[in-house]
Amino acid sequence: MKLPYSEIEAKVFPNFKGGEKNLWAKMFSDGSNRILHGKLEPGATIGMHCHDTSSEIIYILKGDGKVLVEDGIEYLKPGDCHYCPKGQSHSLQNNSNKEDLEFFAVVPEQDVFEKMKARRSIRKFRKELPSKEKIEKVIEAGRWAASGRNKQSSIIVAVTNKEIIQKLTKINGEIAERHNPLGEFYGAPVVLIVLSDKNWRNKVYDGSLILGNMMIAAHDLGLGSCWIHRAQQEFEMPEWKDWLKNLGIEGEWEGIGHLALGIPDGDYPNEIPRTGNKVFWCE
């Protein structure tokens, strides 16, 4: 797979990781691996930072580089490679005051914590279905979610039928009272609907956790997903209640949410910073 670096937009990051001057970079990420073509202008640095959840490999293409590591300094010339193992800290510096330091850096396959951070809601999908094996794995991750009193009362309806997805898109847009030109499901070839027993008091919590598990699992499998709301209103409608009955699903169900699922198309969305102080300690 040739990565399309000629088409990737270059961005300038001033004081990257608390460093000096500018980093110019073309970044590729598929949500699991990050591969960066970077240049540090003369005198520029990437600040000291810890790779607490993933390693990094830096290969020097041009210029004169210096890496500060925890126990010393490494000098790097074109063709040299620096490896920062998981758990260690480093800072990359342009050691020249004349020319750029040019390099490729790879932050490979991340652990579960990094993956949770890297997961984004995907709103553009390829038309083709992901493999059934992958869809089943996503569903299985949902099945393993915790549930209040271990009731396991929620169900997942996996829809790949195009006609039904079209109908869901239409009704979901009507409930949202808007016209999303991409469709409320963004053209996803799979919609996983989570419903919970209407009479179970933990129905929303249990169902939401299933959706959360499935989003992380989808991301881990290289798939994209997005929670699509308004399932509650949909499954109040006689037409959709009948649809469940026709699938052989008896009982009273409350729609918790849909997961639009598929193979992401286009650039992976950028990180969305978590804002504000939302954590309070009592020690």
Ligand SMILES: Cc1cc2nc3c(=O)[nH]c(=O)nc-3n(C[C@H](O)[C@H](O)[C@H](O)COP(=O)(O)O)c2cc1C
């Ligand atoms: C309860 C809930 C309902 C959501 N409903 C929708 C929706 O109807 N349409 C949509 O495009 N995204 C929906 N989202 C996705 C959020 O917009 C998204 O999670 C948020 O913008 C943060 O982005 P991230 O998932 O990439 O971190 C929903 C998310 C949650 C948790």
